[in-house]
Amino acid sequence: MFLSRFDGQSRLLVRALMSGISGTQKALTAFHKQQRANPELSLVNLLQTLCQDEVTRPEAENEPLVIKPMVCLFSTLFKQNLLTFVYLVHSVLPGTAILHLLKCLSKDSYVDPWVTALSRQLERKLALHHDEPLCTKDCSQKLKGLIDGVVGCSEKGGWAQCFNDQIVKSESQIISDVSEVSTQKKRRVSFVHLEDADDDETRQQSKRTKWTIWDDKLVELEDKDVKRDAWEGSEGAAPAGSPAPNSPQGNLPENLRASFLHIKELLESQKEWDETSTDAFKVLNECDSSQVEILCSMLNLPELPEHSLPKLCNSILSLSPDLSYSTAATLCRSLLLEKVLSLSEPASRCLVTAATSLCSHYPRPICHAVICPVLEDKTIGLPQAELLNRLIESCLDSHYKLLVLQMTFRVSWSEAVLSIIHSLLDSKADLNEEVFTQFMKQLVSQSPHVTKSMKFAKMMLTVLTKYSSHITAAHKHSLTSCLDVNETFLKKSLQAALKRILHT
Incomplete structure (x- = not known):
């Protein structure tokens, strides 16, 4: 009708x-x-x-x-x-x-x-998870009873007895069964194994019919290897579009779900975004910190292709009012941290553009959510140091440079970290007496481990030339002990620079 x-x-x-x-x-x-x-x-x-x-x-x-x-x-x-x-x-x-x-x-x-x-x-x-299972409580009880009744499935009887006297399903019935097992992968939605097996001899002679959904079509599988691949593929992988297994779980309010779907469509679209695309991200100002975590996980932002970062960042930066600290920190961490940590070569233009634009607008969230974890990572290398140095030079004012320098006091000074410290000092960070004293203590404790490091030597030369006014009589003895163990060709230059300070 x-x-x-x-x-x-x-x-x-x-x-x-x-x-x-x-x-x-x-x-x-x-x-x-x-x-x-x-x-x-x-x-x-x-x-x-x-x-x-x-x-x-x-x-x-x-x-x-x-x-x-x-x-x-x-x-x-x-x-x-x-x-x-x-x-x-x-x-x-x-x-x-x-x-x-x-x-x-x-x-x-x-x-x-x-x-x-x-x-x-x-x-x-659609990545909108439910905590409750797919089947009802009554259905779960019936399934448990069925399983309990067929525990001896490897013995004569068992599952074979359950299916005894049953009519083999027609193709149309198998298609209907697809709807009952749609938790598996789209390209391998179901696997049906029909077998008339009352005993071992009959089992060996019977014809096995295997069916699966492949590219949305029902096809028959005759090869045992194909059967195994279909089975392993469907069990071993989550449905396409699902969040990572360890991602935060939870339900979002209905308005946030709709916004999530809109954002997801934008991220998957190959078309240029118009001005109205920014409206989808206004929901970020309506979320609390836990909801932002869930949204980032459901959108799988750490896996977002780097070429999509600039337009996404432009939409985020055009929001008014600005995002809260917690929201901005969560977004920056999701968008940048994993990509920065995984760098094995200089960062791409898209990643540099995204990082600098976010750092310029949200320096404090970037410092705590991205720069600090990168410094603490024991595998930090020169590609990470190069990107962080660009952020330090072009995006951070003196206050945040001081904050990053203090972060280096809590980690071991590798070559990459030394490069970042040198960049901070070379930019003439405004060090107060307390921070400079902390820096000198760290300098003394780290120097025995970097006696042959040219980066450490260059950083020391910067301290002696640009921060000579900060060096007190108490610091001079510490610096002398640091230079005595230095084994680079800059040792004499460093000792000469310190000597000039001692006679002033």
């Missing part, structure tokens, strides 16, 4: 989804044909029409008319087919449209367990 509400292409898909347990496969076949005829085909109209409100009769005669989304008025089997179809083609659908459909289905007066499970699985595909 509702078919007339759909356009021609959508009507064909609705008819397919209404055609029983093989509806999902028929809809996929129809959709692929439509795509070949029109590569620009969109399924948004289909979902929008299904989400339209409809006036319907109440369940009881004396109650007033009620308004429900159209999708709630279709049969349960149609809803199952629809959700399975959407799961398989979700990559060509906007996340916001899928989320709207799931919200409409949640208004259904009758809650079908399979529809609920498929809805939750779709939310997981």
Whole structure:
């Protein structure tokens, strides 16, 4: 009765989804044909029409008319087919449209367990995690009872007895089963092993039929190696688009979920962002620190390609008002830290642009969320030092240079760290008496470990020439002991510079 509400292409898909347990496969076949005829085909109209409100009769005669989304008025089997179809083609659908459909289905007066499970699985595909399991508590109890009843599955009986006298499923039934196991990888959604095995002899002679979903098509697998690969691939990997296994879990308010989907679509889009794209990031000013952590994890920002960083940073920097310290620190850490730590060669232009733009606008969050962890990392190398030196020279004022110098007092002075200290001192950081005294103590404690380091020698020369006015009588003895153990060719120059200070 509702078919007339759909356009021609959508009507064909609705008819397919209404055609029983093989509806999902028929809809996929129809959709692929439509795509070949029109590569620009969109399924948004289909979902929008299904989400339209409809006036319907109440369940009881004396109650007033009620308004429900159209999708709630279709049969349960149609809803199952629809959700399975959407799961398989979700990559060509906007996340916001899928989320709207799931919200409409949640208004259904009758809650079908399979529809609920498929809805939750779709939310997981969109990285909107549920704490509760896919199956209901009653279903979990039944599964436990089934498992307890077939413990001896390796003995005669066991699983073979469970499937004895059962009719081998037809292809259409197997397609329906795909909807029941959609927690596995898209390209390997299900694996069905049908075997008539009452004893060992029959088991060896029986024909094994293997089925899997490959590129959204049901195909038969005859090779045992293919069977093994399909099984291992589906068990060993999380669904595409899921966050990393160790990422923070939690539910976001509905408005933040919608914004997350919008941001995700922007990050995955190859098109240029317009001015309205910035509006999607305004939600960052509405989040608390834990929600920002969850958003960054769900968006998998540490894995974001470097070429996407500049436009993302531009959108973040154009927000008004500015982000809070905690929000900015979380974003900077997610966007930059892992990329900086993994550098094995000079940073790319995109990474340098992103880091300098964020550091110029949010120097304190960058110092604590990026620079400090990099300094503390024992594997810090020259590529990291080169990038940090660029930030120090072009983005940090004297106050933050002083902060970074104090951070170096808590770590061992490797060649990379010495390069950063030299850059800080060479930029004539405004050292007060207390910080300079702390620096001298660190200098004395570190000097025996870097006697042959040219970077340490050059840094000492900078101290003796640019900070001679800070050197007191108490410091002169410490500096003498440092120079006595130095083994570089600059030793005589350093001793001469110290001698001039001693006679002034």
